[in-house]
C-alpha cells in the first residue's frame with residue numbers, strides 16, 4: 001500500500017493517482033503510450049534520442065524534494081501522472097458554485113466545456129516540443145542544450161497530465177481527444193495545432209528564449225486560472241504543472257539576459273557606443289539590441305493573442321460555472337462572483353484607444369492579459385537595468401497591445417509599436433523596422449553553431465552565472481552519443 005501522494009514506480013507510468021488499482025485508466029494510458037512514443041521519436045528533439053541528458057525527473061509532489069537529477073536517455077524519461085496533494089474538504093472559491101465542495105467528478109452539464117479546456121491546454125504542450133525540435137543542432141552550449149531538453153520532456157509530461165484527465169474523466173470522447181493530441185502538428189496546413197502562436201516557427205535560440213519568456217508565461221497564467229477550478233482533479237494537476245513551469249520561464253529570462261550581456265560586452269570592448277550602429281555590432285558576431293527588441297515585439301504580440309478576445313462570453317461562462325478562475329483568485333478580496341462588477345477594457349474608439357468599463361465577467365480574458373503584461377514588464381525592466389549598468393543607452397519596450405494582433409479588438413487594426421494607427425500599406429512597408437525581417441533571421445541563423453565542448457559557449461551568448469543542480473562550469477550536461 002502506498003502512502004497518500006507517494007509516487008508509484010511499479011506501473012510503467014509513475015503516478016500518484018493509484019493507477020495500479022485503476023485498471024480501466026491504466027489500460028487506456030498503456031494503449032496510448034506506444035503512439036505517444038512514436039510521436040516523441042518522430043517529433044521530439046531531432047538527433048539526440050540516444051544521448052544521455054542530465055535531467056530532473058519529478059519523483060514526488062512535496063515542495064523542496066520533488067525532483068531528482070540524473071543522466072537519462074530522453075525516450076526512457078519517466079513521464080508520469082502527478083497531481084498536487086489533495087486538500088481535504090476543499091471548497092470552490094468562485095462563480096455560482098462558490099462555497100460548495102470541490103467536484104471530484106465532472107458535473108454533467110459542464111462536461112463539454114471542461115473537456116475543451118483540457119484539450120486546448122493539452123494541445124499546446126506537444127506543439128511546443130514540435131516547434132523546438134531542430135534546436136539541439138544549434139545549441140550554443142551543453143548547458144543550453146540540456147535546458148532545452150528539460151523543457152521538452154516536461155512539456156511532454158504536461159501532455160500526459162491532460163491525457164490522464166481526458167481518459168479518466170471524459171470516457172470515449174476523452175480517449176478520442178487524447179489520440180487527436182498526437183495527430184495534430186505545429187504548423188501543418190491540414191491538421192494544425194489549435195492556437196495561433198503554437199503554429200509559428202521557433203527558428204533560432206533567441207526565439208526559443210523569447211518563447212519561453214513570453215509564451216510559457218501565458219502557460220503560467222492559464223494554468224494559474226485552471227488551478228483555481230472547482231473541478232478538483234484539474235486544479236491539482238495544473239498546480240503541479242506550475243512547479244515545473246518556473247524553470248521554463250527562467251530559461252527564457254536568463255537566456256535573453258545572457259544574449260544582452262554578450263552584446264553589451266562586445267560593444268564595450270570594441271568601443272561602440274551607438275546601439276543602432278548595427279553593421280559594426282553584427283560584425284562582432286553578436287546580436288544587436290534593436291534586433292532583440294524586434295524579437296520581443298513578435299513574441300509578446302503572439303502571446304497576447306493566446307488570451308483570446310478581450311470581451312468573451314466563453315470566459316464569462318467558464319468563470320460563472322466555477323471552471324476557470326482569475327489569476328490568484330484565492331488572494332483577491334471581492335465577492336468572487338463578479339455580480340455587478342466592471343473592469344476597464346482598452347478599446348479602439350474613433351481612431352484612438354479608450355478604457356471603457358465592461359461587465360467584469362465578460363472582461364476576464366482582458367484582466368488575465370493585464371496580469372500577464374504586468375509580470376512580463378517586470379522582467380523587461382530587469383533586462384533594461386542590465387543594459388543600463390553596462391553603460392549603453394538603449395531600452396527594450398513592450399509594444400502596445402494593439403501592435404501586430406490577430407485575435408480580439410485590435411485584430412483588424414494596424415498600429416505602430418507605440419500604438420499609433422496606420423494603414424495596412426504603411427504597416428507592411430514598415431514592418432521590417434518592428435518585426436524580425438528575413439535579413440535579421442538570416443543574420444541570427446548565421447550565428448547559430450553547435451558548441452559541444454563542456455564549459456564552452458557560442459560567441460553570441462555569455463555563460464550563465466550558476467550551473468544547473470549546482471554543477472560547476474565545465475560539467476558535461478549532455479553526453480552525446
Ligand code: BYC
Pocket residue numbers: 117118120121124125128155194195196197215216217218219220222223305306307308309310311312313314315324365407
Ligand atoms: N488562436 O472567446 P474567445 C501553455 C478561439 S499556453 C486560435 O475569444 P476564449 C504552453 C477560441 O478557441 C496555455 N484560436 O476566447 C506555453 C474560440 O474558438 P471556438 C494554454 C483562438 O475561449 C508554452 C474563439 O477563438 N492553455 O500552456 O475566452 C509551451 C473565440 O474565443 C485563439 C490555455 O489556453 C488563438 N490565440 O479564450 C507549452 C487554457 N484565441 O470555441 C505550453 C485553456 C481564441 O469558437 N484555454 N481562439 O471554436 C482557454 O482558456 C481558452 O480557450 C483561451 C481562449 C484562453 C485559449
Ligand code: FE
Pocket residue numbers: 125154155158219
Ligand atoms: Fe507546459
Ligand code: FE
Pocket residue numbers: 155216219245248
Ligand atoms: Fe512550459
